[in-house]
Amino acid sequence: MLRRSNLRIVAITRGAPPTGQVITVGSAIRAFNFLSHFKRSGFECYFISGGNELKGVDEVVDGINIVPFFADREIPNILDALQPDFILVNVSELVQYIPEDTGAYVILDLFAHRFLEAFYERVDITADLFLRLDMLTRADYFIVQNSRQRDFVYSLLMLSGIQDSINRVLTVPHFATGIQIERKIQKEPVFIAGGYHWPWADDLEYIDTLVRILEEQGNGILRIYGGRFAIDSRADDVERKYRKSPRIMEMGVMPYDSLLKSYSEASAGVVCFSQNLERHFSFNFRAADYLSCGVPVIVNDYMPIGELIKRYDAGWVVKGLSDFEEVVKRIISDVEEVAHKSDNAMILSAQEFNPSRYMDMLLNVLKSPSKKTVRENLIKGLIRIVDRYVREGVENSNMLREIKKLEAENIRLSERLVTRDMEILRLNNEKTEILRKSGWLEDEVKRLSDEVNRLNSEIMVLRNEKDRLNREVAEANAKITELYRENGIIKDENGRLMSEKNSRDDEIIRLKNEIVEVKKAMVNLESEIQKRDAIINELRKKEAELEGIKSLPMYKLYKKVF
Numbered sequence: 001m002l003r004r005s006n007l008r009i010v011a012i013t014r015g016a017p018p019t020g021q022v023i024t025v026g027s028a029i030r031a032f033n034f035l036s037h038f039k040r041s042g043f044e045c046y047f048i049s050g051g052n053e054l055k056g057v058d059e060v061v062d063g064i065n066i067v068p069f070f071a072d073r074e075i076p077n078i079l080d081a082l083q084p085d086f087i088l089v090n091v092s093e094l095v096q097y098i099p100e101d102t103g104a105y106v107i108l109d110l111f112a113h114r115f116l117e118a119f120y121e122r123v124d125i126t127a128d129l130f131l132r133l134d135m136l137t138r139a140d141y142f143i144v145q146n147s148r149q150r151d152f153v154y155s156l157l158m159l160s161g162i163q164d165s166i167n168r169v170l171t172v173p174h175f176a177t178g179i180q181i182e183r184k185i186q187k188e189p190v191f192i193a194g195g196y197h198w199p200w201a202d203d204l205e206y207i208d209t210l211v212r213i214l215e216e217q218g219n220g221i222l223r224i225y226g227g228r229f230a231i232d233s234r235a236d237d238v239e240r241k242y243r244k245s246p247r248i249m250e251m252g253v254m255p256y257d258s259l260l261k262s263y264s265e266a267s268a269g270v271v272c273f274s275q276n277l278e279r280h281f282s283f284n285f286r287a288a289d290y291l292s293c294g295v296p297v298i299v300n301d302y303m304p305i306g307e308l309i310k311r312y313d314a315g316w317v318v319k320g321l322s323d324f325e326e327v328v329k330r331i332i333s334d335v336e337e338v339a340h341k342s343d344n345a346m347i348l349s350a351q352e353f354n355p356s357r358y359m360d361m362l363l364n365v366l367k368s369p370s371k372k373t374v375r376e377n378l379i380k381g382l383i384r385i386v387d388r389y390v391r392e393g394v395e396n397s398n399m400l401r402e403i404k405k406l407e408a409e410n411i412r413l414s415e416r417l418v419t420r421d422m423e424i425l426r427l428n429n430e431k432t433e434i435l436r437k438s439g440w441l442e443d444e445v446k447r448l449s450d451e452v453n454r455l456n457s458e459i460m461v462l463r464n465e466k467d468r469l470n471r472e473v474a475e476a477n478a479k480i481t482e483l484y485r486e487n488g489i490i491k492d493e494n495g496r497l498m499s500e501k502n503s504r505d506d507e508i509i510r511l512k513n514e515i516v517e518v519k520k521a522m523v524n525l526e527s528e529i530q531k532r533d534a535i536i537n538e539l540r541k542k543e544a545e546l547e548g549i550k551s552l553p554m555y556k557l558y559k560k561v562f
Contacts, residue, residue, distance in 0.1 A: 024256055030285075089106065183264050191266065207242050222270075290345070
């Protein structure tokens, strides 16, 4: 029963509302879109999210109150303070922080199937499944994005024990943005793709194929948006190593308004992935945003949105890489086909993703809400069975403990008997040995007496030998003393001879020095003789020249005159 006319709803999520220049995520955008439409219907709305993600966000955005929490355990206190009529949760892990006895009606938005995503993460699948089945019992209503998800949730609700599940599951896809975006198709073909890197969303083969074709054609570019998910550590180990090419523009992450404006310039959006179970049920937010911007999309034929794309001719549905290659080449070459499908994309978005189409249905259900009824479910049934076996096991274990005590006592007594038997055997052996030795003790005494006499005789002989050796040692010492004396004389003689040798060595050195000096004098004398020989040769030359002059007629005339 609702308590007031002015109903109050809170949305618990992760990320910031799509406002201003704040970077946000899909769960926050979806939660804020819901609250915006509840606000128009007269609800008092509260947007509850992590405080670190709400930095720089105003306390009130478009009439919606923004409430931060800095630890998950703060959520119950916030709910207690706000006393909401409805609680909308779209991050399933946070539903466990809603008190089980809350009077509010809890709406769990299962837009992303964590049950399936867990198969591609490093988690204990069994424990994760039981945990999430238990989480379902905390909610009264459930929201999915397509009929496949709805049917899948029916089976989960049955396992959780929730009654009347048919009337508690509502289908609400990702809303059209409502933001007025002007379509600006570029002259050169522009493809867009990307998003946060999740282990279950592998688009590597399709992106590499697209880039290869763009390089071969020499026309077109690919804009890749997103990257690692900043809020959730589940994507930390995921890395997409796309083909390196100048045809790729890395756009990164950007505010939601800017992102949509950038989308509006594209020729086609690529929403193709390697097939897996999660992708078979998923509804991709990017595809809805592309279509709302008038961008036709390329999707796999196994994806739920493929049926809408075919019906409205709002893009291309491919079975595999070969189909994908053909479609890319057509987009590059056929501008008219792209323009036609672009118009259809906007029509599809306006009709299939119109918020009023789904919000009216949701509001009608919430006019007369009811709490769910839960019967015994899989988890409680298992707990009951396990509890029974545990109780029986406790009784059996008491008997087993008593049996083990008796067995232990039996083993202890057996060990004591073995110890006593060994002691008796040892004593008997000692008795036998004593009896055996008593007969030959006298013979042993006589033998030992004879041995003593023999040893005394040997001792006397050894003493005489010792005396002889002492005498020989004394004689040897006397000889050693004489040798030391003679050695002293020899040392003195060696010293004298050494002195004489040193004197002779000094004399030899002196003579060698004199010889060196004589050789130097001889060298000087030789040099002097050479100088004199040079002078004599010079004089002889002059004498020869003079003799030549004397033989000249002029000289003879000179002599006659003078």
